[in-house]
Amino acid sequence: MGLRNFLKLRANLLTGLIVLALCATSPVLAQSELAPAVYSAAYKTAAYYSLLFILFCVFIVVIGKVFKLHDLNSELQGKKSKANWNKINGALFGVFLIAGLFGTYWSYSVHGVMSHSVSASVHGDDIDSMFNVTLIITTIVFVLTHIALFGFAIKYPNSKKKKAYFYPHNNTLERWWTIVPAIVLTYLVVLGFFTWKGITEVPEDEQKKALSIEVTGQQYNWTIRYSGADNKVGARNYKKTTAANGLGIDFSDNASWDDKMADEIVIPVNQPVRFTINAKDVLHSFYMPAFRVQVNAVPGMPTHFQFTPKYTTEEMRTMENDPKYNYLLLCAKICGSGHWNMQKNVRVVSAAEYQDWLAQQQLYYNDDVKMELQMAQKSVVGDNKLALK
């Protein structure tokens, strides 16, 4: 086969490949049009953009192949290729730099607004300002290093006329690029350390003043226990877990007798709340984004988070201009197949509303639990009698 025929075959193969790619993607597009309603709009959008990206890649490959064919053709005819690839690459680096920086600006202006909501807790403002400081510093570094990276590639393309300057070592330069990042990173770490310490290390008298609520995570639900009039959640012992006593509450501890169960979390505004967080099976994560609260729920090791909510749900609905707005408790640890659905409503209300709501909640130590405990005691006594005989 002559070279000319070979090139023709290659061009035909390439065209076939493109047609095949287009044919293969069209049924997927058609299917996404006919897909049942369960496929969310977001899923469709992701599929659409993925296909668009694949088509764009195919387009780039085609352009590359066309250039390659042109070069081979010129070579065959004994002509010198006119394309200066170093210059083309340099110009492309410039295009990527501008497009990339514009993409960064676009992402900050569109997604930045989406990710930044008003903090609904007192300590949340500290976390937000720390986040902003980190974002500003890293953005400045990102922009400068990328301008330098692409700028050098544009300014110094390969050329037969130029010889590269061998520049292996510069102590002053190395000193600066070690000391400056070290100072900046130390500042960020120390700032984070003290902010976190200020939020999590609450003095004991402050802990006692806070409303005590216990939350237990299990696949795939949160169980909420309020401490009752004594503001103390009763002790637990996993060995006491039964069908009626799912949390394994130890009823020999008097503090457990007035504990209450709830289907949602209701907390009074402007009062400190202290959550004790447990897990019954695997790791979960107690996550309330609006309050900037996140702590792991670990089996066998209670964790705590204390904070003060600033705005009631109603106030937040007005501020967010969304009459359906609700605070949420979510699980932020991928804990199994039902993880996505592990959420609870959180309502922040006035102190008076909170008291009214609490009065309506059921005691954990209810008749079912009492009856089960009595039955268990009777069977223990029965067993003992048998043992004596």
Ligand SMILES: [Cu+2]
């Ligand atoms: Cu979970």
